[in-house]
Amino acid sequence: MQLTVNKNEEDKKVPTTYSRTNPFPAKALKNVNLNGPGSSKETRHIELSLQGSGLSYNPGDALGIIPKNDPELVASLLQEMNWDENTVVTINKQGETLPLKEALTDFFEITLLSKKILQAAAELTENEELKSLVLIENAPQLKEYTNGRDLLDLLKDFGPWKATAQEVVSLLRKMTPRLYSIASSLAAHPGEVHLTIGAVRYNAHGRDRKGVCSVQVAERIQEGDTLPVFVQPNKHFHLPDTQEKDIIMVGPGTGIAPFRSFIEERAVNKAPGKSWLFFGDQHAASDFLYQDELEKYQKNGVLTKLDTAFSRDSAEKVYVQHKMLENSKELFEWLENGAYFYVCGDKQYMAKDVHNALLSVIEKEGSMTPEQAEAYLNDMKTQGRYQRDVY
Structure with missing residues (x-):
């Protein structure tokens, strides 16, 4: 006799396991600047709820956050290329699609350049300067160009482009999670995780730059908002096995x-x-x-x-x-x-x-x-x- 299980019943029994590929939406309980007036720094102390996640951690572990890109940077890219934000683009080999604005905000890494991206981009423009930059003998100049520049720099510097939005996003790699050392003990704060994040802001190549995740946390995460997170154990950084040790x-x-x-x-x-x-x-x-x-x-x-x-x-x-x-x-x-x-x-x-x-x-x-x-x-x-x- 075959046993039939109601699908909904089955779902209730199997708890969701949250991980890097399936992050938990952790609610921000507190987000304050630890630096006092007159400081040149901004260091956020952020407290997140892990209630209902089943996630646990040890002192020394890290928390991964899957960030979103700066909306102003995304808007500048759309404007520079005169793209329609609703254009549907394919984002991976599995053929999944997203509207362009969402893909640039949530899915792709747009603040980092690599040799590979520039080499592929050279095929999408008649720009002689870029074609020369990717030649093997110009490797040092290419390395220097990629350092501290982003996709917007590339698109501004080496047009005119004959590329579609799809061709440009196909150059990009998927957004990587940002890892932060956990700043709390689960025993001291059950159901919570705390982080200490320094906001990264600097000026390079004539433009103000912002750390993707650190400035998202500093400027755009209010109490009540959620961040997609997962725990990254760190086997090489932990308290001694016995508490007698200094x-x-x-x-x-x-x-x-x-x-x-x-x-x-x-x-x-x-x-x-x-x-x-x-x-x-x-x-x-x-x-x-x-x-x-x-x-x-x-x-x-x-x-x-x-x-x-x-x-x-x-x-x-x-x-x-x-x-x-x-x-x-x-x-x-x-x-x-x-x-x-x-x-x-x-x-x-x-x-x-x-x-x-x-x-x-x-x-x-x-x-x-x-x-x-x-x-x-x-x-x-x-x-x-x-x-x-x-x-």
């Missing part, structure tokens, strides 16, 4: 995010291990992110030590690595005692400077040669005691 955290600027989650988690669990945070930014008065919370944690002993470096508050610029060197004796004692060392934030400069400062501390306080200090640090890495989340 932790040293270096997180200037938005690098503070995962350490807020670490500290909250340890506060909830009343972890006996000591914790030491190095935080830095430009000005103490306007850029000390989460100052009240951190000082409260320090006062009630959850945070054993808090060292800050505000680079623009003194004649000599002071950064987190300088604070590490100032505290080298105690820092090395913590390491010798089995402390875990974490770094989060800027990969290009800060993480390298912190790495070199750490080597200096080990070399000096451990009376080691540079090679021995390097081996000591490699040993920490092998034990999972030196972890980095840099971007």
Whole structure:
């Protein structure tokens, strides 16, 4: 006998699994600027509801957001090419279609250029300058052109175009999710996830530029709006397995995010291990992110030590690595005692400077040669005691 199941009944039984390909629409509960008046930065603290999603995360994990492009940039593209926003375009190999404006807003990456895009675009114009730029011998110039420019630059610089909207969107790749270190502990905020996002704004090649996701969050997400999100586990960045272990955290600027989650988690669990945070930014008065919370944690002993470096508050610029060197004796004692060392934030400069400062501390306080200090640090890495989340 065949058992028939009512389709609706079946749907009720199978919970939806939210993921990168099926993100959860998380409602914004709070969205505030953490920077004070006079700051040159805008750092948003955003709280999202995960109620009903079944999603969970650990301190150290990231949250993926699938962003939308800036409506002003989309409008400029439509205007530049004199396109009808309702033209239907095919967006993928499966033959799915969307109206052009929606495709440019929700589906395609329009703020990044690549060598591949320019090479394909050269086939769609008679423009000699572009045809020359994509020649193999001009690879350095091509690389330089793609850096910091977007689709609007390409269309403005190398017309007249004989391309249809379909041909142009076929050059583009699908919008990639943006990943942000989670700034909360699920144990401290059940059913919620918090993020610390610095709004990216700069001027390049004669135009103001905006970070796709960071400025969407800063300018266009109000409380009550939703963002499509998923959890991205990070197996290489997490608290020690035992709560007795001491932790040293270096997180200037938005690098503070995962350490807020670490500290909250340890506060909830009343972890006996000591914790030491190095935080830095430009000005103490306007850029000390989460100052009240951190000082409260320090006062009630959850945070054993808090060292800050505000680079623009003194004649000599002071950064987190300088604070590490100032505290080298105690820092090395913590390491010798089995402390875990974490770094989060800027990969290009800060993480390298912190790495070199750490080597200096080990070399000096451990009376080691540079090679021995390097081996000591490699040993920490092998034990999972030196972890980095840099971007």
